[in-house]
Amino acid sequence: MFTRTILPLMVAASLLTGCGSPTEPASSPSLFVVPAHFPVPLRLGVEALCTPERVALGRALFYDEILSRDYTVSCASCHQQDYAFTQHGHRVSHGVDDRLGTRNSQPLQNLAWQPTFLWDGGINDLDLFPPLPISNPVEMDLSMDSALMRLRQSPRYRALFRAAEGDDSISTSRMLKAFSAFMLTMVSASSPYDEAVVGRTQRTPSQTRGHTLFQQHCASCHTPPLFTDHTFRNTGLMPSDVNDLGRASVTLDPRDAYAFKVPSLRNVEVTGPYGHDGRYRTVREAVAHYRDNVATIPGVDPAVSNGILLRDSDIDDIVEFLRTLTDKSFLTKRELGPP
Amino acid sequence: MKLLFLGAKSVVAVLCLVTILAGCSTDEETTAPPAVDEIGSIRLKIDNVYGTKELALGANFMTAGSETITIETLKYFVSNVRLQRTDGTTYVVPQDASYFLIDEAIPASQRLRLDNVPAGDYAAVTFTIGVDSLRSTMDVTQRTGALDVGGAAAGMYWTWNSGYIFFKMEGEVLAAGTNPKVPFILHIGGFGGLNNPTVNNIRSVTLRLPETARVRAGNTPEVHILADVAKMFALDPVLSLRAKPVIMLAQESVDISRRYASMFSVDHVH
Known part of the structure; x- marks a missing residue:
């Protein structure tokens, strides 16, 4: 009885997914919710961006050392959840070969309300943040094209991109949007x-x-x-x-x-x-x-x-x-x- | 079999005819006024030179200030191309198809082909050296091709102070005394800032064509543009790389963008 009901449902579901255009995966609930006592986010379209699949891709990227030259450092090395995504106890951040930066890593939280990024506000768009730590010689020291190349060669990432975007084409903007999607779900409003x-x-x-x-x-x-x-x-x-x-x-x-x-x-x-x-x-x-x-x-x-x-x-x-x-x-x- | 044999003969004949027609095109097709909705193409060839010489990477050149330099990298963006007709009207190349990164190390990058250009007689070309402020602040999905920060534009983008490097020239300058060679680095950008005004090095040049470029369905003119780097140094006051070998995002960059905007001219159209 169970298998008889579930099978047509599964077929119907796959048919429905198949109807979507390749760049528009089936819509899923957003993982971004505006806290009731918060203002309207500065960034537009966050709900639509933060699909579970895109957030999952961003989360995989955020925690993966594949994006550093020698596979030793991930975003999470300097942005640790227990410390509100800062590097605990470090005056300034440590990158590959234990190279030192000149600034203290900032917490990642409530980024949809933030108009600028970095201590000096040099970046205006969260999407364009990851190329800095990835390519910075004292952080992850990997060129963006090498980073994309590594992802394209990974069956795991091809599957994650396909789930998030409908096909496994891996482009700069898809990678950066996924990073943003995950980071935008870092909402702290329950203290x-x-x-x-x-x-x-x-x-x-x-x-x-x-x-x-x-x-x-x-x-x-x-x-x-x-x-x-x-x-x-x-x-x-x-x-x-x-x-x-x-x-x-x-x-x-x-x-x-x-x-x-x-x-x-x-x-x-x-x-x-x-x-x-x-x-x-x-x-x-x-x-x-x-x-x-x-x-x-x-x-x-x-x-x-x-x-x-x-x-x-x-x-x-x-x-x-x-x-x-x-x-x-x-x-x-x-x-x-x-x- | 028979058909095939005959075919070979006719092919030769057709080829001859095509050659004759092609030979005629520059005279007859291009002088006739273009048909309504007729479209064609135009090519812009940008040739980096140093005075009367080809600009060869790694070769020695003498600047107007008598400094010996070698250039190892020369890259710059050309964008927002517009073509002015002889009647004074303008054709604006659609923006999405109007960003090019010229790289001295990649010959193919120096040949720009603009398709879907309305047939007409063109007398001047205008372009931006760099990337306009609107595109410089656009969503990452709008930054493809030459503007892909994870691709073609990877070395032409400041990640820590979001913005494209419009013009990049690196090399060495032969210095006097005990320190024979000093590296020089010119990374020029700055679109004016998003939240706070800052340096704006978006430069636009208009070049008159010495001959009219007649774009027709069957005629693709090529505009041969020279970028004479020697002019950058010669512009008054003479530029000394020895005095200031590194210029990036700083007020002095405005002087450098003024200089490189002066180096373009059209040599000929064919």
């Missing part, structure tokens, strides 16, 4: 902060004080619910020997010297070390920067140039509040881990 916002949990007295202080001193740049206003600001970090010019290296405008992207503070508890060059080890040190260490260099943002007046206990409370931004389900969600 205790979010629970409190929707009224499901109560804050502790220290977290409540911290929240008030945060609103007063921090929220104008680290604006909820994304905890960034996506601007570039000079926070008075004394330039190091690397003399990273930050935003000015993109705009060539001297007024942007030493300005870096305001990072989101979601999951900040696990994304240490802090600052574009990872100079602060703990959240507490990073918060204390605004009281103790704002350097007198040209171009420091007026919001912080005179330092922020905080007692030690205020800093404790702010740190307590920031811990409520740790989203355990995001850090452990199976679907975001290795395939």
Whole structure:
């Protein structure tokens, strides 16, 4: 009885799939859902992009060392889920041959709401992000055409591309769209902060004080619910020997010297070390920067140039509040881990 | 069998006729006004030269500033081609078919063929050296062919500051003193920026044709364009690679794009 009913269904299903044009695989539910208390995403068409098959392909690519010259490094080497997709404990990122970059890898989360990427905002389109780490000599050090060649020679990837796109043609844009599809599903919106916002949990007295202080001193740049206003600001970090010019290296405008992207503070508890060059080890040190260490260099943002007046206990409370931004389900969600 | 035998004779005859017709075409077919909806093709041959010499990669050349240089890489984008008719009207080549990457190391890349061109008499050609700002910010699915960042354009794209390298010239300059050879690197790009204005090196040149290019269904003219790299150095003030051997995304790049925009001319049309 069972086989009799299921067989015609399977035939019908394969017929239906067969009807679609080769580039339009059968439509499946999207793995991208906008959290109720979030604004409309900046990026358009994310639901349509994030089909389960394309996300599965992107996930395979993200976790695969095949995309590094010597097969030792994957995207996940510097973007580890447990640490909100940062490289835990590393000031700057390590690539092939243990080569060092000059910047601290940033978390990957809520990317559909992000207008620019990198500490200096040099990339405007998430789709065009992966060619940077793949071809960068201090990261994965593999040319894009070699990367595509390796994928084309892999029966596993041919099958994954066929499932995602309807045929096994492997092009730059298909590869990059799959990367984006997976990364766009990295949505963090279920932290205790979010629970409190929707009224499901109560804050502790220290977290409540911290929240008030945060609103007063921090929220104008680290604006909820994304905890960034996506601007570039000079926070008075004394330039190091690397003399990273930050935003000015993109705009060539001297007024942007030493300005870096305001990072989101979601999951900040696990994304240490802090600052574009990872100079602060703990959240507490990073918060204390605004009281103790704002350097007198040209171009420091007026919001912080005179330092922020905080007692030690205020800093404790702010740190307590920031811990409520740790989203355990995001850090452990199976679907975001290795395939 | 018989048919086949006869066939060979007729083939020869037909061939002779074709040759005669082809020989006639430049005189008769092209002087007659084109039919409505008639289309043809035009070829642009871009020849990189150094003064009166062919530009050979690895050869020594002397610049206007008396510096000896060797060029190892010369690549640039040509895009957004337009053809002006003798009556002043313009034919714009459809944008999707209008991006070319000229590479001195790949002779085939220096011959551009434009098909589906309305038949007509053309007096000038305009093109962009580089990639327009709109295409520079387009979705990755619109970046195919010469613009494929994982293919042809792989070495012509800044991954960390999204944008195409419009013009790339690398080589060595012979320096005075103890350090005989210094590598030079010119990577020129910059489409003006998306969120913040930044350098804009999108340059466009219009070249008048010394003879009218008559595009007809049966006539494909070839416009022979010279790109004389020596002119880049000679433009006032004379360029010194010894003084500044590396120029990439920086304000100085605007001077370099001004220079390479001056190096194009049309030698002849045939």
